[in-house]
Amino acid sequence: MAQSATLFSTSKKESRTLGLPKGTLLKWYDEMLLVRRFEEKAAQLYGMGKIGGFCHLYNGQEAISTGSIAALTADDYVITAYRDHGLALTRGLDPKACMAELLAKSTGITKGKGGSMHFFSKAKNFLGGHAIVGGHLPLAAGVAFAIKYRGEKKVCLCFMGDGATNIGEFHEALNLAALWKLPVVYIIENNKYSMGTSVERSSAVEDLSKKGLAYDMRTVVVDGMNVFEVYKAVSEAAERAKSTYEPTLLEIRTYRYRGHSMSDPIAGHYRTKEEVDSEKKNDPLSVLSDVLKSEKILNEEYLEIADKRIKKIIDEAVEFAEQSPEPPPEELYNDVYMPTKAEKD
């Protein structure tokens, strides 16, 4: 019952690169590589004890951040869960500020307040980074409510994991979004596991797209390892939200390369090394670079240069983070309440 994206196949000349300009395609590759390298560096720094708390990496899911964000304008909104580095970087949050946040520095994206799970940027309409599973789903409907309230042509993308589809707020948020026709796109990043629990052990329907039927919500299943597929599906859903204020549910199938968080081994408890390795054969970066190679848009040499360019960005980010001061003690008492006129008079 899950329909497949049609906007491009119908309204645009169909090609493996969707007729997108070369610059865009190369930018996509760079974005995905940046996320991949950022996460690898984060893992390394975590191992060195320079990053604390929980740290959930995005490796393997990079096609989703790039394909989704590419479908948005700067005015649109993005909100996600704690596995937020990839979407934040792709949305344009400064790698320096993101790295500084992981290192708990005052120059961090939230001044060291939120850490890995709580990236936020008002300037980029990036609404977090939320650590209570499902808790941000109603917020996304609220953002969409505001868009419609003001009669704006915007959309809110709300990302969640497969596990989040089993909590009550999923039901309440999707029912309200469909009932009130709110311009929100709910995106399930189905990486097959919620921590150590597979989809079939946590959801009565293994085909998560069936959950859209309870809300008569348009639902599409998407290959999350192919950035073009993600871009097509999210573009259509965003377009639809902006033109008709109708919500869409996307189940984007992907895979998490790392453990759930840094404390969780990559394989063993609940999945085999073989499974992880075979999933990696379908790596989103390779999928993209192979297309771009065969379309003669890039070559091996480009890849090497890109690698260096990204490495430099990461190194600079780390250096910036390392050299930044930790938050001053008085920072503890800031941002608890916003001083308001009401209180001052």
Add this chain to the structure above:
Amino acid sequence: MAQSATLFSTSKKESRTLGLPKGTLLKWYDEMLLVRRFEEKAAQLYGMGKIGGFCHLYNGQEAISTGSIAALTADDYVITAYRDHGLALTRGLDPKACMAELLAKSTGITKGKGGSMHFFSKAKNFLGGHAIVGGHLPLAAGVAFAIKYRGEKKVCLCFMGDGATNIGEFHEALNLAALWKLPVVYIIENNKYSMGTSVERSSAVEDLSKKGLAYDMRTVVVDGMNVFEVYKAVSEAAERAKSTYEPTLLEIRTYRYRGHSMSDPIAGHYRTKEEVDSEKKNDPLSVLSDVLKSEKILNEEYLEIADKRIKKIIDEAVEFAEQSPEPPPEELYNDVYMPTKAEKD
């Protein structure tokens, strides 16, 4: 996608009275009449200020309590929301104790602790009477969990209103019941309104049976004004739960004659008097008595006698309640904690 009940049409000689013994059919009528009269009396006493708090009457929904409870054995469990008088009486809770509860007397079914919204009886496996919408849905799954845990051949019937299908616990409870295959039957008493809000204004799907699709749960739509239809559907679902431990979702369509609670007028705000009157033409008691008449199982004279018999039961219940003492002051401190061995040693 909602399948219709088949157990009887297939496995039993089909007849308008399902081949049920005369005694059973007459008992059904008496049960439904008892509920109807009990509620009318409650409304009267509420008007006289003898009943306090919230009081949600069952008038119009009597075919559901009788048809459902008739499908159970004494070992099965029943749990519902605050609109609980009908199911409690039909399950066999003493009308005297129920009326005494409404009058807040020490002889009440919960000694005056719970009132109208919280009827309970351990002896009858009647697990309440719950006033937080949706809050009892997970409890029902828990009761079913215990049945399966012990390997018993029992079922738990869980009743809820149409409005309760929009709250998160509906989603969590049904997903868990389907995922774990628990012997519970979730019964939506769809009386078209949650307080003043119609189904189409509260649910993204007006056909509530669609909500079962998100859990691959067998779902049946039932005419709640026809006690035979209810009996057939619940019998099948109960049978299925006991033999396979599989849950079922029933959407039983009915209508509430009175206002939501005593403070809510019967019509005006959100529904017209015309609507109420036309719904009443399909009255569950008449539906049953008409069948029984045409089948020559009862006649006008029987109805008059039954009326008297039931009136007497109600009058005695009121008298018992009126004459019972209010709870003694020290009762306030009972039932807060259960004294346990653990604490005594």
Add this chain to the structure above:
Amino acid sequence: MPTVSLREALHQAMDEEMARDERVFLVGEEVAQYNGAYKVSQGLLQKWGPKRIVDTPIAESGFAGIGIGAAMVGLRPIVEFMTWNFSLVAFDQIVNNAAKMLSMSGGNFNVPIVFRGPGGAAHSLAATHSQALESLYAHFPGLKVVMPSNPKDAKGLLKTAIRDDNPVVFIESEMMYGEKGDIPEGEYTIPFGVGNVIREGSDVTIVSWSKVLQHVAVKAADQLANDGISVDLIDPRTIRPMDWELIFESVRKTNRLVIVEEGWPFAGVGAQISHEVSKNVFDYLDAPVERVTQEDVPLPYAHNLEVASLPSVEKVINAVNKVLYRE
């Protein structure tokens, strides 16, 4: 000065703020077409239309969260809970998403939202429907908690709450909706953190708020007055921020304190007041602080037990006699 009911005062505050600021809207169960379960929003749908007066399904987490999300991007929602008891299914949204957003986002996003509705016991609504929950919400930094005791304060404080840039928990009383009082002509607001002296006195300080202030503490103060005991009766009006100085000042004068609250005793608001007073004006206290609270039990349905469980004039007078060492 016009005389209006608490219900009308709250209605005026919402209506005036909606006229003043088009970002303000009201969302909740039965607030629109039904005109409010307790009629506080009577007529607002007609006046402001379905865009700004929004009925919801029964999904407290969902619509509380929708309010928070809308507030993050600049709207100013008023979220009505039919009663505060039902906020417990939206608890995480209020104490995590609303209370901590400004801090967790490092100042990126504030949440200008008002959660309002009636709290505490009404008549015979039994255990789940009769809870006074102010101490739970006041426990969380990031939230403000407001509990008006009369129409004037209710209007002025609700307008302040709607203009506040932080999440505000605004707890009313179903049993007071019909109670009338004078309010000033025209526009006014009342700042948070500024308490009110209801009765000036010298023998004993009583701190109380919301319904029990009017239904119990005031009556007790009057009876005590006939008895020659003068009560300094203080209404903090906002629980968080609390007007500590006003309370300390009073205790420095009377040297005796009784706190009257509707909630349960353990870790209630009164415990905090007792601690702060003992800590800050220790040397002025001539007697241990006494608290009158609900009995430490779930509230039963039966009226006689309900009355026995809740604070009463008699309990307050006994407490006052205790701190005055009178028989």
Add this chain to the structure above:
Amino acid sequence: MPTVSLREALHQAMDEEMARDERVFLVGEEVAQYNGAYKVSQGLLQKWGPKRIVDTPIAESGFAGIGIGAAMVGLRPIVEFMTWNFSLVAFDQIVNNAAKMLSMSGGNFNVPIVFRGPGGAAHSLAATHSQALESLYAHFPGLKVVMPSNPKDAKGLLKTAIRDDNPVVFIESEMMYGEKGDIPEGEYTIPFGVGNVIREGSDVTIVSWSKVLQHVAVKAADQLANDGISVDLIDPRTIRPMDWELIFESVRKTNRLVIVEEGWPFAGVGAQISHEVSKNVFDYLDAPVERVTQEDVPLPYAHNLEVASLPSVEKVINAVNKVLYRE
């Protein structure tokens, strides 16, 4: 006496009670196949099978409610919250369905259930994942609240909790799971409401529990001892019921009280202890009660701010100096 970690002690308690009573089962996220997010249930699936060690989806209201329903009909569930922070989405189930069932049903149905998991801050988990919530749960009559500070107490109290016929909120500490201590050989239980004197002393009473007792209060007491100040250090072990007499007795002896808790100050457990002490042993107090709590802010991610926000040895020593009027 065997020496075991807190984790092992809790594991033993569950394992022994499951052997003793087949009605006991464990349900929660990752408790079975994953052996527990913090490995408290390590090996239990292998030993007891999937019928009694049950993995759940992320649906805290759902599985907490399943536990309550199962308990109503005679099973004895242990519901594990991966951390107590996540209990906030199941709050209504715990404080209404579990806490009030016995009372609302007029004694028809009791709820013998244990809700357990780690509470409080670990390391840099930020605002939503670092909450010490004991005061919220202790506020509700019908619940018992247990907070062990060492392996011996943890095992004995958890066994008592599992055998208790009422809902028990059992709050552990992630940061103590690996900490070792001696436990008695074989079968034992520890009753609720009986506190423990950790250090005998005469100059000042310190009341503290769980992690901050071991990580902060004990260290402070030792430093103070070197400084010639003898601390009577009390671990109530259960917050509700509270061993009031033990605390009063100590204050009658030392005339001074400092309460050290991890939670926020406003209407915290410490406020209740401060009030009860002031009220019941007023004449014995030579100084106002001091409290050391978390700062009144959401806990930030940055380690230096986290440390600055939480109770510390230095803060406790300052508080002790205050009640002793020392510089």
